Amino acid sequence: MRFDQPATTNPIDRGRVVGVPHDRIDGPAKVTGTAPYAYERHDAAPDAAYGWIVGSAIARGRITAIDTRAAEAAPGVLGVVTHENAGPLGKGRFNTAHLLGGPAIEHYDQALALVVAETLEQARDAAALVRIDCVAEEGRFDLAAGIDGAEVPGPFFGKDPDSAAGDFDAAFAAAPVKVDQTYTTPDHSHAMMEPHATTALWADGRLTLWTSNQMVAWTVGEVARTLNMPPENIRLVSPYVGGGFGAKLFLRADALMAALGARHVGRPVKVALARPQVPNNTVHRPATIQRVRIGADRNGVIDAIAHESWSGNLPGGNVEMAAMQTRLLYGGRNRLTRHRIAALDLPEGNSMRAPGEAVGMLALEVAMDELAEACGVDPVELRIRNDVAYDPEAGPDRPFSSRPFVDCLRRGAERFGWSRRNPTPGRVRDGRWLVGMGMAAAFRGNQMSRSAARVGVDGRGTVTVETDMTDIGTGTYTILAQTAAETLGVPLEAVRVHLGDSRFPVAAGSGGQWGANSAASGVYAACMTLREALAQKAGFNAGDAVFENGAIVAGNRSVPIADVAGREGVWVEDAIEFGDLDKTYAQGTFGAHFCEVGVDAYTGEIRVRRMVGAFAAGRILNPKSARNQIIGAMTMGVGAALMEELVVDTRHGYFVNHDLAEYHVPVHADIPDQDVLFIEELDDKSSPLKAKGVGELGICGAGAAVANAVHNACGVRIRAYPLTLDKVLRGLGAVT
Amino acid sequence: MTLHENTRRAGADAAGEDATAGATVPVTLTVNREVRHLTLDPRTTLLDALREHLRLTGTKKGCDHGQCGACTVIVEGRRINSCLSLAVMHDGEAVTTIEGLGTPERLHPMQKAFVTHDGFQCGYCTPGQICSAVAVLAEIADGIPSHVTADLADVRFSDAEVRERMSGNICRCAAYPNIIAAIRAVAEGAA
Known part of the structure; x- marks a missing residue:
């Protein structure tokens, strides 16, 4: 059809x-x-042996020698796979670094060996006996230091890295009200609950992978390219996926190493990444440095808007398209967006829930809050004044298929009780808590x-x-x-x-x-x-x-x-x-986030007190599961605002806090009741169902609403995410 | 490369590979009211004994380090992270896993409430959330206080109590408000 x-x-x-x-x-x-999840297929592969991945302890360099004799002699060990005996391997189109390293090492915790044994305990123990000698080379690990040499990236899924309309520089220079700020977002980890896992079985030259993967056909192709075998000899089964958020879009080391291990020992093999391997062995959302400039008249109507973003990746990797939403969300005749990429030798950056918009909105929507403050215009009203019915880069000839953005703003504000907000920061007190309200738009493209x-x-x-x-x-x-x-x-x-x-x-x-x-x-x-x-x-x-x-x-x-x-x-x-x-119509999903926070006046601790969101995403196919998607994404937005940060060791080139104790994600006690309102909408240009996507919309802007609420609560404007209490306290000192 | 070499050598020394070669110990567990006799490598965690030896894969491994709660089971009436203890430490003890609470045809009230209130998405943390939730209601009934209990002599159900007590069970999909609603429904006898 x-x-x-x-x-x-x-x-x-x-x-x-x-x-x-x-x-x-x-x-x-x-x-x-x-x-049944991927590691649990006792039904399909009852005699599976256990594989344990040995990762690189350096970020960049070369292996000079591998000695697997001690590991191979250890009790229960069936074999050890390294680049020396894995046979010739290709590389998938979606992989930047090789999934099995050696002799070149491309990033920390890149898989260098797989130990296969009768039991998990034996495989894990023998993995510590694999001796890998290597020579480390200098690497580039600091995004801020790399942006001077940043380059123009290639198109990302067909999107040009740069765009422009009108004359931004002239219009911005002439604007009576200006915002010019730089925001930073750190590297984020998907941190899905099920680590990457695969059970692999070979029979008559045909490979079956029970794996945890979001994109079955893509990954069959990637396995074929990597193992140099015809795709028709590969079966991939992924009926239940314990969370992905983008981490499982592509072939990863668990699946490749399970396949190689099973071939090597002539028996089914299952491999799960150990939790501490996940952030460095796999992919993450790259950090960004974003400069947003907005020029407006005294009523807040935008005439000039520019959004530039820098991110890093391994050479050949993708750029984080953090300025994409700025091409479509607000009006203004003079516009500019730009993405630049710096070469880094950190683990591979790639898509995480709402790539581009999730972090782009953290910058744009705080800049809008700053513009509202500068103009003395209410933040909801400011966004209504800058609503636009068409793609503002292309002009009125490319209208939105449907855009109930203003409905989302108005109805969300009413549901939340936005009219009770005191626009002057730091004026509302509840005991030791400074209480503030903030809001942000939600926007994510419809694909x-x-x-x-x-x-x-x-x-x-x-x-x-x-x-x-x-x-x-x-x-x-x-x-x-x-x-x-x-x-x-x-x-x-x-x-x-x-x-x-x-x-x-x-x-x-x-x-x-x-x-x-x-x-x-x-x-x-x-x-x-x-x-x-x-x-x-x-x-x-x-x-x-x-x-x-x-x-x-x-x-x-x-x-x-x-x-x-x-x-x-x-x-x-x-x-x-x-x-x-x-192409004829711009298509997007829209919403508005509202948030109330408390900031402890003495410790700077931030607590989210309530969240309300109004969203339009075409026909909502199942309001119960759609609401769950939205609240989950809003919560991930809270994480990005307040706690999530992969800390880079810029000397050795890896993410230090690579487990769930040190990489903080929101838990039950962090999240209050969340109120979600769906705006009635049928988008007849999106599909026969008149529906649109909803799984990523909820994260876009959620963190900015939190950050804006923090500012309203205590007057501290933090532009370096996450908003940890040390940053709040630094600002509070100056305020009080 | 010294960093790498040292790490691996330290690992090898600590493992004392000769000492553990082939050694096994008998362990008897009562799992979901059934007595199970196992012969295990003493390094086997309770979690791996359940998942790999008894093939009760309902209990999940999210981190293997006691950080996420996906492996929560009920041992001798109290919830624990099964990844943080060795199976041999529980010789002779009674373990209840998600499979022991109910089946798709005969759901436990907490399982039913999780479905009704959509207290999950991907489902991977869910068995741990449910085992934890069942045990949390028992803790409150037993008068065991938590960090947020205002009066230690008066422990009672509240959303704040449940949020605090459930915070060791991470749900990255973040169905948190729905999980709280499900537990509240069971506590109120509405499920």
């Missing part, structure tokens, strides 16, 4: 199943611990991607959906079942959904918040094709037939689809293919 014209009325508009807050259909399996599914119905009326789409906690199982049930007119209980197997048709996968809308549209396309097949088989004109209550109905004739399917069943496959409606 091709989607290149705005959607008209279709079966999804019935809204009997889609749009209803159903419990997750995978819930009973998850709450009983019976959902779509081709997505296929196979759908069948059997003689009992059971509908089965098969697609290689993944559910990384996003609720995919449930929304795909809802989509099929709605389209085919059957109850939700009649639908089975099978995901995450490369033997199924290729779906959009989970990333960039494109998964729900794209994959559900793919299932819709397959179900519409199934309707045609069933109608034809039963002698109906598909155009006249209505599918409801498990039957095909036209006029006074009604035939159960179970009877039409018969014993052999009816199966079809189809895909949604997106045309250029996302």
